Amino acid sequence: MEIGVIGCGKMGTALITGAIRSGAIEASKVHGYDPYPAAADSFREATGASTVAELDSLANCDTYLLCTKPQQAAEALGALPANQSSLVISIAAGLSIDWLQKHSPSDSRIIRCMPNTPALVGEGAAAFALGQSATTADAETAKTLLGSVGIALEVPEIQLDAVTGLSGSGPAFVFMIIEALADGGVRAGLPRAQALELAAQTVRGAATMVSETGMHPGALKDQVASPGGTTIAGISALEAAGLRSALIEAVAAATRRSIELGHG
Numbered sequence: 001m002e003i004g005v006i007g008c009g010k011m012g013t014a015l016i017t018g019a020i021r022s023g024a025i026e027a028s029k030v031h032g033y034d035p036y037p038a039a040a041d042s043f044r045e046a047t048g049a050s051t052v053a054e055l056d057s058l059a060n061c062d063t064y065l066l067c068t069k070p071q072q073a074a075e076a077l078g079a080l081p082a083n084q085s086s087l088v089i090s091i092a093a094g095l096s097i098d099w100l101q102k103h104s105p106s107d108s109r110i111i112r113c114m115p116n117t118p119a120l121v122g123e124g125a126a127a128f129a130l131g132q133s134a135t136t137a138d139a140e141t142a143k144t145l146l147g148s149v150g151i152a153l154e155v156p157e158i159q160l161d162a163v164t165g166l167s168g169s170g171p172a173f174v175f176m177i178i179e180a181l182a183d184g185g186v187r188a189g190l191p192r193a194q195a196l197e198l199a200a201q202t203v204r205g206a207a208t209m210v211s212e213t214g215m216h217p218g219a220l221k222d223q224v225a226s227p228g229g230t231t232i233a234g235i236s237a238l239e240a241a242g243l244r245s246a247l248i249e250a251v252a253a254a255t256r257r258s259i260e261l262g263h264g
């Protein structure tokens, strides 16, 4: 498999760095293209893969990973060699399989997916949906690539906007939560560095408990809250501030925006 990465920005670099690091793909089989020379330079440095100066030079690839912004995708796909039968895996938010099929060379097989940036550290959460002509082997390719850097679920395409709102955008929401927890620690008198370390490890530990125990997060929360204790005082403050509603609305707003991006 020769992979052409179209768009060597943040996410293309994160995915390929993680996949090469995990051993799922070889750097020598990956060729990036980005019109922005600084992006191509950092991609080469981070991944050890090569880059090309013209998109045409990716003509020998059998698999393309589309990592441009959604608004740049039509131009990028339009520049692919025509009449080539290849697999196009898109990570662009919102762009539907139908849209991707229409803008790709006619015999392309399409996979639409939504990864997230923790792929860079092997803790990604991704989902993907297959286009009509994508084969079982293509599904395996997507599963191997995305699964090498975290979890990769196959879902019906209709769920991908919600995946974008939850796990695609979600790392940003969690980074804000970690930052705010650390601020809380600083406000209570902790040095900044320790506050941040404790906040990040608290989120990591809590997430691991949810994954590993299989217990409902509400039950795990109840275990922390002693009657008349500190935790229930904090929970009460969070409920008064509308934490749950704010997070639900954040995922809903991001999902709506993914749908809008798909409408151009």
Ligand SMILES: NC(=O)C1=CN([C@@H]2O[C@H](COP(=O)(O)OP(=O)(O)OC[C@H]3O[C@@H](n4cnc5c(N)ncnc54)[C@H](OP(=O)(O)O)[C@@H]3O)[C@@H](O)[C@H]2O)C=CC1
Residues within 6 Å of the ligand: 006, 007, 008, 009, 010, 011, 012, 033, 034, 035, 036, 039, 067, 068, 069, 070, 072, 075, 076, 091, 092, 093, 114, 115, 116, 117, 168, 169
């Ligand atoms: N960031 C994230 O957390 C996630 C992003 N995504 C999706 O990944 C995609 C990329 O996002 P992200 O990495 O953050 O964006 P970036 O802007 O970092 O990367 C996109 C890169 O593509 C380049 N580019 C522009 N036009 C072309 C072209 N015609 N051919 C090849 N490359 C081109 C851009 O150059 P220039 O800057 O000069 O325009 C830029 O370097 C988006 O579609 C986004 O929806 C999906 C999941 C998570």
Ligand SMILES: O=C(O)[C@@H]1CCC=N1
Residues within 6 Å of the ligand: 093, 164, 168, 169
């Ligand atoms: O903000 C965005 O549009 C992209 C898609 C998911 C995460 N980042």
